[in-house]
Amino acid sequence: MSEPENRTFEELYRELEETAKQLERGNLPLEEALRLYERGTELVDRLREILRSAELRVQQLHARLASDETELREVESEYQAGGR
C-alpha cells in the first residue's frame, strides 16, 4: 500500500495502534493476520522515519512591542470585544 505523504504522525500512530490491537485480538484468518502485520510494519517504518528526521522549527511573529500606549489600548479593547 502506498502512503500519502500528507498523513500526520498522529494519524499514522493511531492506525498502528489500531492495527496492533486488531492483531492482538487474535482469531483472525491467517491471511488477514499476515496482511495486518505487513501493514503494521510499514507504519512502524514510516513513524520511525518521521521521528528520526524531526527537527524543531522556530518562527517568530512580527514583534509588536509598541511603546505607544494609545495603540495598545486599542488592541486591548478590540481583543475584549472579540472575546466571549
Place this chain on the structure above:
Amino acid sequence: MRALPVSALVSFVRDLLEANEILSDVWVVGEVSNWTRSQAGHRYFSLKDDQARIDCVLFRTSMPNVTLKSGDRVFAHGRVTVYAQQGRLQLVCDFVRPEGIGLEAAKLEELRLRLEREGLFDQARKRPLPAFPRRIGVITSATGAAIQDITRVLRSRWPLAELILAPTFVQGDLAVPNLLAAMRDLARVPGLDFAIIARGGGAAEDLAAFNDERIARAIFAYPVPVVTGLGHERDRTIADLVADLWAPTPSAAVERSTPDIREVGRRIRQMEGLMRASVRHHLARDARRVTAGSHRLRAAAPRIDRTAAEVAALVHGIREQMLGTVARQRTAVESLAARVDSMNPHAVLARGYAIVERRSRTPAVVRSVTAVIPGDELSVGVADGTFRAEVVP
C-alpha cells in the same frame, strides 16, 4: 414643580447611586461595629472611622463563612445603594477581609473569589491537549531565559513540533496590553495546537500582569488550550488558575504539554513486538490445526478401507447386473432382426419375383393389368438390378 411621593424620591436617589461606576465597584476601609447575623443568615454591620459610618450587609451567599466582631479593621468591597424602607445609605458587600493582609492581597483575593464563582477555574472546562502537537505557540519575552529553556526542552523532547513565538513584555506597565496583543496575534496562526504563556523566573517577582482580570478573561476565552509556566514557586497566579494546564516553570510547561520522543519510540517498538508475537501466535494456531487434521485423517483410514471394499463389491454387482441385461436385450434384438429381414422385398426378388414400375405418365408401381396401356414404358426391378421394358400393343 409638583411634590414627589417619598418612594419616588428615594428610588431616584438609589438609581443615581447605582448608576455611578465608582460606587458600584468600591473598596472601603474601616472599623466594624454592631455585627449581627439574621435568621436568614445575612450579616448586618456598620463600618466607621472617627468621622462617619455606613450601614453594611453581607448577604448569606457572599463569603458565607466569614464572621467579624466589633473593633475589627477591614477592607470591604461592594456597591453603594439605598435601603428604601428605611431611607438608609447601604454598602452591599461581597467581600471583607482584615486590613492586616494589605489592600493588594485583599483585591487579589476578591478577584479570585469572583472569577471562581463565575466558573473560570472549573476543572470541567479545562481542555485536553493533543497527544502529538504539531504547532505550539509561545507567548513570552523574545530575550528572556524562558524562550531559551522552552526551545531547548522542546528540541530534545518533541522536535516534531513547530514553535511559534509571539514576543511580549511580561513585566511592567505595558505587560498587560502587550500580552493581550501577543495572544491575539498568536490566535490568528492557523493550526495552533495550544499556547504556552511563560516568564523566566526573575529575581523580583512581578507577577501583577498574571493576576490581572483582563489576562484571566483572555485566557478563558482563548480559542486553543493555554499552558502557563510563569517561573514562581509561591501561590498560583490567577492566570495559572484559569489556564488549561499549569506548570511552575517554562521548562515544566513544555514537559507537561508534550510527549517525550524517546517514550513514543519505545511505545512503537512495543507495538512492533506485540504484532510480531500475534502473527507468530496465528501461525502456530494454523500449524496446530493442520496437525490435528492429519491426525484425524489417519484415525479414519481403516474405516475408509472398509468402505472402499464395500463400494467395490457394490460396483461389481451393478456391473454383473448390467451385463445380464445387455445379453438379454441382444437376443431380443437378433430375433427381431430376423423377422425384419423376412419382410425385406429384396429377399423376395431373390426368389424370382420382380417389381414393375410404370415410368411414363405418372410413375407408379404396377399392381394390375389395368394399370398399363400399350406403349407405356416400364422399369423392371429384379434381385440384382433393373431393366427397361415397353408394353406391346
